[in-house]
Amino acid sequence: MLGRLLARFRRPMPAPKPAVDPPKSWSGELNDAGVTEAGWIARRRATKSLYVNVDHVRLRRICDEHPHFFQSTIDAANRVLSHTFDLLGSGPFRPDDPDRPAAQSGYQPIDWYLDPVSGLRFHPCVPLAEWNWARHRPEGADIKLPWELSRCQHWAVLGQAYQLTGDERYALEIAAQLRDFMEANPIAIGVNWTCTMDVALRAANWAIGLELVRSCQALTDEFWREGYRALFDHGTFIETHLENFYEVNSNHFFSNVVGLFYLAAIFDDLPRGQLWNRQCRSWLLEEIEKQVLPDGADFESSVAYQRLMTELCLGCGRLADFRGEPLPLRFRARLRRMVEFLAAVQRPDGLMPQIGDADDGRLHIMSGYGTWQPQDARHLFGPAACFFKNGEWTTLAGDDEPWETAWWGFGPDDRPDAAPAPVERLRHFKHAGLTVMREPRHYLIVSNGIVGTNGIGNHKHNDQLGFEFHVDGLPVFVDPGSYVYTPDPDARDFFRGTGCHNTLTVDGQEQNELRAGFLFRVWEKAHPKHLIVRQRSTLVSYRGRHVGYKRLAEPVVHERTYILSRSDCTLTIVDVLKGHGTHRLRWHFHFAPGVQLSNGLHQRLAIRAGAVALEMSVPDGFRPSLGESWYSPSYGVRARCACADVEVEHRLNGKNEYVFKVRPS
16 A cells, blocks of 8 residues: 555554653663763674674675676666666666755765656655645656655665675765755655655665664764664654554555564664564564465465565564574464465566566565566575575575575575475465466466455455466466556556456456546455365366456356366366356457467467467357557566457356367467
């Protein structure tokens, strides 16, 4: 959810009362603890508070063995030094602030209010209490762009570059950006304080940045006073602006808690830090059990948000272990199932399927800053393998596994021996509504899930009985993705609508109700049900049902069966429609970019994806029409792709069956 911008979708809920008096100022906190600011800072700089500290001997060894990791990190840090960013599909941009001149040092202030895609700026200096979405957002601007930059996830790469080279420029850039940000964005002033989730993620990344440069002698005492004061003020802001006042808590509130948990580690010897630690540990356990389904899936009906939630939870688990205070076994058990879910749905090419929304959210970026593929969750498998001592996940990790795990603070002794992960031909997640069928190089995922987030549906798409199908490791039939949220409401509804997914639309009706203007709400109408999940020696199959079309004047119930043959990986799709009357039926098939289509003989569709040649047969008397559509691999990015539609007016008489087959050509 986009925070308090969407107040119309919430029902106010009382915020939890703090266990002690309201937060004090930074100086008041130090006075109560009986310490001086200088003494506290000296002690903090001498202590490892976060897990991102890497042994220099290990760093040198990794750099020697994998010099490209070193070079790509330095290249990324140098782009940050030049204030060149590439966020959420923007392409490279340099956000120079038009209102503030360059400093004598040559530092050019950053425009923290810019949407580089539209070129529009949000109104600066608006107090949070006066913030109004309609009045202070330029028409067509995407608020996620300034929010994303303000998360400061580039501070980690600056800190890494300092650790790798000892070059003080990287540490001094952090110092300059901190002053720059706080000058342009005083506490609770401006767009970058309107969403507490982004405040919390910024706090975590600032804490990481300061941790990585704490040995730099070029940083002044004044900087450290400003830095820790700003971090503490972030903590008190988060505590007093928690996003737990909606109809249901979501990844926003969870991110609030995570950011506060990282700050608790920094301020662990102060009363407020100790309070934050106790409260966050309680919230983490409560929320993981509310927001993560028993089968390990995030309850927001999105695989991309599964990646975000898994990273948030794994970061907290790692931080708690690093500090010698492991989180409860119930937390760890649910987190293990989250990783197992990500592993189970992973495509043959290592990427995530596009199920539900995707906004590229991360906790922190320890490898590939500015170049990482948002559909890729493999960076999590290395740290997860070390955390849970599971060698099977090591084999699922990407090439950056040694680098990523090192910056999560894991050493060689923490890395389990790699073990090949078994190929599970059928995995059914009944709570998530996802079913995965695979042979060694073929992959099918079927979606038939309820409206997520306890019925809010903020990140749910109308993809009932839809699918992705990959052949010989190549994506062929794909989900369209998400593209953008608020800047283009029509595109938002197009990408999440029934007609854009690999499923059937009846009479132009959405499976679950969408209403104009409600970009983060879905009204449950489909009520999906799993009928048969079966594995045999020659095939695997799934049959499901939804009743989203029962609200038509002449109701229709849609059942669909998927059968994947083991012998030649022929995919058979059987649709059964139960109902009466004449209806307009439209089957949509969405293909990966680069897939080529042509009409073959006998009303068959010829499909070519690289070296893979397939044909799809349709019911007798039907003929597919070929066209173009959009595919979005990540937020703010879309590419043209081929699609095929079979559209007919047909009279239903009780029970009607339609069979489609996709087989090797």
